[in-house]
Amino acid sequence: MGVIRIGPTIFAAFMDFSLQHTDPKSKARAGVVTTDHGQIETPIFMPVGTAGTVKAVHQREIKEDIAAEIILGNTYHLYLRPGLEVIQAAGGLHKFNGWDRPILTDSGGYQVYSLGDNRKITEKGVRFKSHIDGSMHDFTPERVMDIQRVIGADIIMAFDECTPYPCERKYAEDSMHMTHRWLKRCIDHFDQTEPVYDYSQTLFPIVQGSTYPDLRRQSAEFIAEQGREGNAIGGLSVGEPHEDMYAMTELVCDILPKDKPRYLMGVGTPENILECIALGVDMFDCVMPTRNARNGMLFTSEGIINIKNERWKSDFSPIDPEIGGYVSTFYTRAYLRHLIMSKEMLGAQICSVHNLTFYLWLVKQAREQIKAGTFASWKNQMVKKVTTRL
Amino acid sequence: MGVIRIGPTIFAAFMDFSLQHTDPKSKARAGVVTTDHGQIETPIFMPVGTAGTVKAVHQREIKEDIAAEIILGNTYHLYLRPGLEVIQAAGGLHKFNGWDRPILTDSGGYQVYSLGDNRKITEKGVRFKSHIDGSMHDFTPERVMDIQRVIGADIIMAFDECTPYPCERKYAEDSMHMTHRWLKRCIDHFDQTEPVYDYSQTLFPIVQGSTYPDLRRQSAEFIAEQGREGNAIGGLSVGEPHEDMYAMTELVCDILPKDKPRYLMGVGTPENILECIALGVDMFDCVMPTRNARNGMLFTSEGIINIKNERWKSDFSPIDPEIGGYVSTFYTRAYLRHLIMSKEMLGAQICSVHNLTFYLWLVKQAREQIKAGTFASWKNQMVKKVTTRL
Numbered sequence: 096m097g098v099i100r101i102g103p104t105i106f107a108a109f110m111d112f113s114l115q116h117t118d119p120k121s122k123a124r125a126g127v128v129t130t131d132h133g134q135i136e137t138p139i140f141m142p143v144g145t146a147g148t149v150k151a152v153h154q155r156e157i158k159e160d161i162a163a164e165i166i167l168g169n170t171y172h173l174y175l176r177p178g179l180e181v182i183q184a185a186g187g188l189h190k191f192n193g194w195d196r197p198i199l200t201d202s203g204g205y206q207v208y209s210l211g212d213n214r215k216i217t218e219k220g221v222r223f224k225s226h227i228d229g230s231m232h233d234f235t236p237e238r239v240m241d242i243q244r245v246i247g248a249d250i251i252m253a254f255d256e257c258t259p260y261p262c263e264r265k266y267a268e269d270s271m272h273m274t275h276r277w278l279k280r281c282i283d284h285f286d287q288t289e290p291v292y293d294y295s296q297t298l299f300p301i302v303q304g305s306t307y308p309d310l311r312r313q314s315a316e317f318i319a320e321q322g323r324e325g326n327a328i329g330g331l332s333v334g335e336p337h338e339d340m341y342a343m344t345e346l347v348c349d350i351l352p353k354d355k356p357r358y359l360m361g362v363g364t365p366e367n368i369l370e371c372i373a374l375g376v377d378m379f380d381c382v383m384p385t386r387n388a389r390n391g392m393l394f395t396s397e398g399i400i401n402i403k404n405e406r407w408k409s410d411f412s413p414i415d416p417e418i419g420g421y422v423s424t425f426y427t428r429a430y431l432r433h434l435i436m437s438k439e440m441l442g443a444q445i446c447s448v449h450n451l452t453f454y455l456w457l458v459k460q461a462r463e464q465i466k467a468g469t470f471a472s473w474k475n476q477m478v479k480k481v482t483t484r485l
Numbered sequence: 486m487g488v489i490r491i492g493p494t495i496f497a498a499f500m501d502f503s504l505q506h507t508d509p510k511s512k513a514r515a516g517v518v519t520t521d522h523g524q525i526e527t528p529i530f531m532p533v534g535t536a537g538t539v540k541a542v543h544q545r546e547i548k549e550d551i552a553a554e555i556i557l558g559n560t561y562h563l564y565l566r567p568g569l570e571v572i573q574a575a576g577g578l579h580k581f582n583g584w585d586r587p588i589l590t591d592s593g594g595y596q597v598y599s600l601g602d603n604r605k606i607t608e609k610g611v612r613f614k615s616h617i618d619g620s621m622h623d624f625t626p627e628r629v630m631d632i633q634r635v636i637g638a639d640i641i642m643a644f645d646e647c648t649p650y651p652c653e654r655k656y657a658e659d660s661m662h663m664t665h666r667w668l669k670r671c672i673d674h675f676d677q678t679e680p681v682y683d684y685s686q687t688l689f690p691i692v693q694g695s696t697y698p699d700l701r702r703q704s705a706e707f708i709a710e711q712g713r714e715g716n717a718i719g720g721l722s723v724g725e726p727h728e729d730m731y732a733m734t735e736l737v738c739d740i741l742p743k744d745k746p747r748y749l750m751g752v753g754t755p756e757n758i759l760e761c762i763a764l765g766v767d768m769f770d771c772v773m774p775t776r777n778a779r780n781g782m783l784f785t786s787e788g789i790i791n792i793k794n795e796r797w798k799s800d801f802s803p804i805d806p807e808i809g810g811y812v813s814t815f816y817t818r819a820y821l822r823h824l825i826m827s828k829e830m831l832g833a834q835i836c837s838v839h840n841l842t843f844y845l846w847l848v849k850q851a852r853e854q855i856k857a858g859t860f861a862s863w864k865n866q867m868v869k870k871v872t873t874r875l
Contacts, residue, residue, distance in 0.1 A: 147823065151830040155811060177798070177823040184799045185819065191801075192820055408567070409574045411581075421545060430581055433537065433567040440541040440830060 110250070110297040110324045112356045118464075120471035122348060122375035125462045128325075128356055130249040131294035132189065132197045135164045137356060137377040138461055140368065140454045141199060143385065146172040147192045150385050151440070151447040154193045160420045161451045162459075165249075166194060167380050170203035170242055174232075175225050179245045187247025187292045199380075200248035201360075202239050205257050216256065218273065236280035240298075244291050252327065253281045255301040260334040267305035271314050274303045282321060299358060301329040302347050306339045315350035325378075326351045327358040332367070332381075341370055348375035365394055365457055365481035369474050372461050384454050388446035391435040394453045398483030400428070402446070407432045414449050418456040422448045457481075500639070500687040500714045502746045508854075510861035512738065512765035515852045518715075518746055520639040521684035522579065522587040525554040527746060527767040528851055530758065530844045531589060533775065536562040537582045540775050541830070541837040544583045550810045551841045552849075555639075556584060557770050560593035560632055564622075565615050569635045577637025577682045589770075590638035591750075592629050595647050606646065608663065626670035630688075634681050642717065643671045645691045650724040657695035661704050664693045672711060689748060691719040692737050696729045705740035716741045717748040718766075722757070731760055738765035755784055755847055755871035759864050762851050774844050778836035781825040784843045788873030790818070792836070797822045804839050808846040812838045847871075 116125040128135040142149045142157060144166045149157055157163045168188055177191075185191035188198055207214050207223045214223035220235030234242075236254040243251040255274040258267050278300050285298045300318045304310030318326050328347050331340045344359060351357050358378035359371050368379050384394065393400040396417040400407070410428040422445045434442030460477070464470040506515040518525040532539045532547060534556045539547055547553045558578055567581075575581035578588055597604050597613045604613035610625030624632075626644040633641040645664040648657050668690050675688045690708045694700030708716050718737050721730045734749060741747050748768035749761050758769050774784065783790040786807040790797070800818040812835045824832030850867075854860040 146827050146829060147820070148829050148831045151834070153812075153831065153834065154815070172827075176827055177819070181799055181819060181823070185801055185817075191817075191823075193815055193817075409571055411575055422543075425544070425583060427575075427581075427583075429567070429571060429575065430537070430583070433571070433581075437536050437538075437562075437566055439536060439538050440833065441538045441543065443830065444541070444543065444834065 114354060116466045118470040119468055121373040123372050123465045123470045124375060124377060125465040126377060130197045132249050135197055136462060138372045138458045139164055139378050140458045141165050141167050141380040142451050143167045143380055143382045145169045147188060151444045156448050160448060162455050165197040165199060168198055168200045168246060169206060170200050171206035173246055174242050175227055183245050189247060197249040199250040200243050200246050202252040202254040203234055204255055207234060208257060236277040237284040240281055240284045244288060247292050249296060251296055251298045253278050253298060253300045255303055255329055257330050258305045262305040264307060267307055267310055271303045271310055275317050297324045299323060299325045299327045301327045303330045305330060306335050306343060308346055311343050311346050315347040319351050325356040327360055329360045332362045344371050345374045366478050369478050373474055384450035385447045388450045389443040391446060393446060394450050398480055398485040400485050402432045402435050418453050420452040423452055504744060506856045508860040509858055511763040513762045513855045513860045514765060514767060515855040516767060520587045522639050525587055526852060528762045528848045529554055529768055530848045531555050531557050531770040532841050533557045533770055533772045535559045537578060541834045546838050550838060552845050555587040555589060558588055558590045558636060559596060560590050561596035563636055564632050565617055573635050579637060587639040589640040590633050590636050592642040592644040593624055594644055597624060598647060626667040627674040630671055630674045634678060637682050639686060641686055641688045643668050643690045645693055645719055647720050648695045652695040654697060657697055657700055661693045661700055665707050687714045689713060689715045689717045691717040693720045695720060696725050696733060698736055701733050701736050705737040709741055715746040717750055719750045722752045734761050735764045756868050759868050763864055774840035775837045778840045779833045781836060783836060784840050788870055788875040790875050792822045792825050808843050810842040813842055
């Protein structure tokens with residue numbers, strides 16, 4: 096990390112990305128992202144910690160059992176509760192929740208758009224009504240940079256509009272241009288402000304353009320030109336066919352700079368992740384492993400398990416010994432089924448830790464295969480396994 | 486533990502209780518209970534694992550963080566779900582839920598009586614309707630012994646009637662006599678049957694008699710005469726004034742044999758536990774530390790915290806560093822408040838682990854004070870602390 100002085104008292108270090116291996120038979124890459132809160136080996140999956148907590152998972156479990164290297168926080172949720180005053184008083188989100196490795200925050204845009212009638216988008220930004228107490232708030236590109244500065248994320252996301260699927264071409268095009276104008280405002284404001292705490296922060300711009308190849312190309316070129324330390328692909332995994340997701344991802348990855356990490360937002364199933372690693376994506380996040388966990392859906396190295404099925408009632412084998420980790424090797428399928436059927440919290444806890452352990456195991460395996468030059472064939476076998484319903 | 490042969494293939498070891506110290510200024514005792522699943526240092530608090538799970542707490546946390554030495558299971562819940570077939574196929578509850586230290590099961594009576602119109606008590610036993618699927622079931626003293634044999638508890642409780650408070654004298658007296666007749670049937674059946682698994686089980690009878698001193702005396706004498714390896718006091722902590730609870734407990738403890746452990750069922754607050762240790766009780770269980778935890782009520786070494794209070798909003802000190810343990814020293818009050826206010830599962834998890842850690846810390850402190858001969862004065866100071874509202 097280079098270090099430069101900005102102003103009289105604050106100094107900022109840059110985030111660094113080192114590309115280590117490229118798979119010979121696909122576009123898969125292995126690299127290392129270095130932040131002031133430590134290194135991230137890519138490809139990586141980032142557990143989602145919406146309100147400063149990865150739901151149902153202790154911080155110790157995220158670190159020691161799941162072996163996550165970076166987690167997400169949601170700006171919208173954290174801004175409303177506990178609020179910036181509390182987070183700043185704590186010394187930032189890392190200090191507040193006790194997670195001392197890297198954190199990435201989304202811009203809050205995605206949550207705000209989901210509010211439907213309770214939000215209004217203009218060129219200036221978005222006015223929305225809190226889902227908690229009905230109070231009115233304004234998110235602008237500048238404000239969202241300030242908020243993420245205070246939250247103290249290592250990686251800050253640009254304020255964009257995530258278009259729905261399907262999306263009329265005219266809307267997608269206008270929205271993309273607004274996202275680009277907002278990006279300029281984000282960059283200007285970010286570059287003119289300093290970190291609130293004593294570590295560096297970096298800003299990732301986001302490619303939009305819905306499922307229109309020419310818009311995606313135009314957006315990717317615009318984003319690439321900004322020369323930031325990492326780049327993201329947004330607006331996918333919102334209901335479009337997988338073929339479209341893969342086509343847009345490949346098109347965009349081919350344009351985004353090779354020497355910067357690429358983050359595909361909100362993706363996805365184990366299969367999606369493997370396919371998109373093959374297309375050159377380095378970073379992923381998704382609520383699926385934790386959300387589906389709470390309904391008893393398990394992702395394992397042998398396939399998908401609905402633990403509520405009668406077939407697991409007397410299966411006293413461990414959940415998934417292959418991937419290691421406390422919950423996956425200690426608890427049996429029969430016991431876990433009992434907990435989920437009985438709506439016991441421990442069931443959701445075990446499934447959440449297990450699914451995240453599996454996701455991190457999966458990207459670590461992918462990394463090892465990329466380093467060994469065997470990723471492409473392994474990926475095809477693994478996709479068959481992870482899509483099997485047991 | 487003595488070992489004798491019963492029948493051709495099964496052998497049973499006896500549970501042992503060794504009384505080590507008696508406090509000079511109170512009736513408090515320190516001892517060691519030895520079972521085939523390990524030793525229990527008394528006085529002890531037993532976390533309640535209703536359906537084979539201490540709610541919201543991983544088995545690893547119960548063992549390593551909370552340092553519990555024995556947990557409870559509820560016969561009623563386990564019998565209905567997962568059911569005896571699954572538990573027996575697993576090899577008993579220890580194997581099913583992965584807890585390899587001692588387990589005590591209640592008799593299911595308390596839960597069954599709580600069903601109100603959905604149960605009918607006769608001399609034979611209780612017929613009740615499942616709260617899960619409405620199916621009809623019969624619990625008799627004999628059946629309940631068989632069920633607890635299959636669950637595989639180290640300590641099995643007699644099938645009794647727990648009278649409500651207030652309770653007419655006539656009802657209390659008749660009920661006590663029926664509980665005594667049921668006890669004889671429990672003992673006959675228990676002594677004629679063998680453990681299902683390869684470790685010993687022991688049966689504790691239960692003193693009843695509501696808040697009538699003469700009935701309590703009569704019941705305690707009857708229970709003492711049975712000469713079992715441990716004895717329990719039931720029918721308290723059901724709404725009666727604390728003075729009555731203490732008076733009945735003292736009266737009964739004075740009659741129950743000194744060389745056998747005494748278990749006060751369903752008690753209680755930290756204050757109740759300290760006062761009843763002073764009266765000669767060795768074992769306790771209560772849902773309070775976990776149930777209240779889920780609403781954000783914390784028991785600490787300095788007093789009671791309602792974590793929802795505004796005053797904790799920016800309190801970045803640990804929950805209770807005094808008692809040690811991961812959650813109590815790692816998470817801050819402000820973060821925990823945020824989790825509970827946001828209804829995040831992790832909030833209930835942290836509060837549950839913390840409260841149980843505190844309860845186990847409290848009885849361990851009591852034990853140390855008894856061994857040092859300083860229990861009585863320490864207890865009076867501690868009662869003041871634990872009843873303070875912070």
